[in-house]
Amino acid sequence: MADKNDGGDKTEAPTQKRIRDARKKGDVAKSKDLTSVAGLFVWLLLATFGAGFAGDRLAALFNTSFEAVARGLPFAQAWVDLGMAAFWLFVLLTALAMIPAALIGLAAEFLQTGAILTFEKMKPSLDKLNPMEGLKKMFSMDNLAELVKTVAKAALMLLITYLVLRASLPEIAAGMPTGALPTVQGVGRAGASEALRETGVLTSRMLAWTLAAFVVVAAVDMAWQKHSYTKKLKMSLRDIRDEVKENEGDPYIRQQRKAMHQEYAEQNAIGAARTANVLVINPTHLALALDYDPETCPVPILAAKGEGPLAQAMREAAEAAGVPIIQNIDVARALYERGQINDLVPRDMFEAIAEIILWARKERDAMMERRR
Incomplete structure (x- = not known):
């Protein structure tokens, strides 16, 4: 009687050739959450050390608007000047937030996958138009794991936001003005910068706790991705025998074997x-x-x-x-x-x-x- 694994049961670990072939197609084990953690770390640093800079620039924008009103500039001119200043400030702050995060994200991807450039997954395929294949992927174990992970991350973020806000309420209440409402000009000149600084501190706390939670999620996800990747590439004994026969005719393998023998x-x-x-x-x-x-x-x-x-x-x-x-x-x-x-x-x-x-x-x- 033939061995049970002699047919299509994929119980054997993937060979190096199978892993190389999968890599050429862009199929590698990587965790998107690890990239997200790297981006969160950058934003935490920016919120911690750049909140004062952002607050000063926004306060200066408020001051510019109030000074325009105080000088009696026409509304149209004041609106254009303020709009241009706000636009360039938005570009500056967005660039400071996104460019470092993007670079660190690329570095995290490179550390996981190495140098790889392939357009294999972009090639047209009939399987992509097959509704049954689409349903299989939709209800696959990988997609189920992604759904559970997404729900868990959303729940963690809500919980962290609630806990940080609840712990910070006494500080927020202590910093609010008492008595008569402050004048708009007073808020613009004195309160905006301080309010933004406090917002930066609060944001840093949320990011720090979120980063700590997501590090755990990323570690679990990386372990799952490696397990899922290895399982997907597993081979049957017949696959291994076919690969050995194929390698015997491969000029590179023959040359390598000849060099080893020599x-x-x-x-x-x-x-x-x-x-x-x-x-x-x-x-x-x-x-x-x-x-x-x-x-x-x-x-x-x-x-x-x-x-x-x-x-x-x-x-x-x-x-x-x-x-x-x-x-x-x-x-x-x-x-x-x-x-x-x-x-x-x-x-x-x-x-x-x-x-x-x-x-x-x-x-x-x-x-x-x-x-x-």
Whole structure:
């Protein structure tokens, strides 16, 4: 009986190729709430340190309007001057609020997804016109989670606003004038700036508590997004087998596998040169490592062979390990062309190889004597 997972059950973790393919289509795990938290943090800083600046500018706008009335300017001219001043103040304050938040939001997106530019999701597709597909997405688990999250955030904001206002009511009441109502001119010249400062303090408190609450929401959302993303990309065993077959024909994968095999072979050759009985060279282009242990095999074995830079690396490794090195151009060329790695040396080369092994043994004995 076939394995249950042999068909379409997607129970296996996604491969790196599947994740890369999804990324090329713009499908990555990211939390919009994390971006919102970054924007809230910027607005909190602006409300904390920029409320005084905004209050002074608005108070100056009020003063300009009252001065225009006091100078007796015509209504049309005063209206135009005041309107232009109000417009440029609006542009300034909006730019100060939106540009830093937008830049920090882009940075938060980049930290989550990295550099990615794709128009895959903008391509026309029949699935986007299919009402059944639209209904499936509308009632999907992701959309349900978004709905719950939106309701939770709205409830949190209402609760925070209520609690902050209730806690601040004594301060607000203490700051209100008593007795007769103040004159409009007095409010414009003295009260506007102070009122705006108090509003900035109140806004900062609300933003601080909202930021703290949304940090928790963003952490939960990020965990959910990663879980949902991984679940969506899960594969069946058949998917994995199909991907392996596809990769076998991929030139990039073949080249990568060839490079890995070559690196592995080079490391083995250098290691074999360190432990060989003797290294035969020609004199710089070829290097062949020979092993000989009469107790296990009466015939020498070609442990490794290399050409060019690999031959030089084998020679350096053998010199560092104290392995005898002999230059024999004829033997090196013949053995490189005909010998197989980890196999016995060719039969017709036994005599020449035996002489080299004997020389290497004498060389080792001489080295031992010199060390004594």
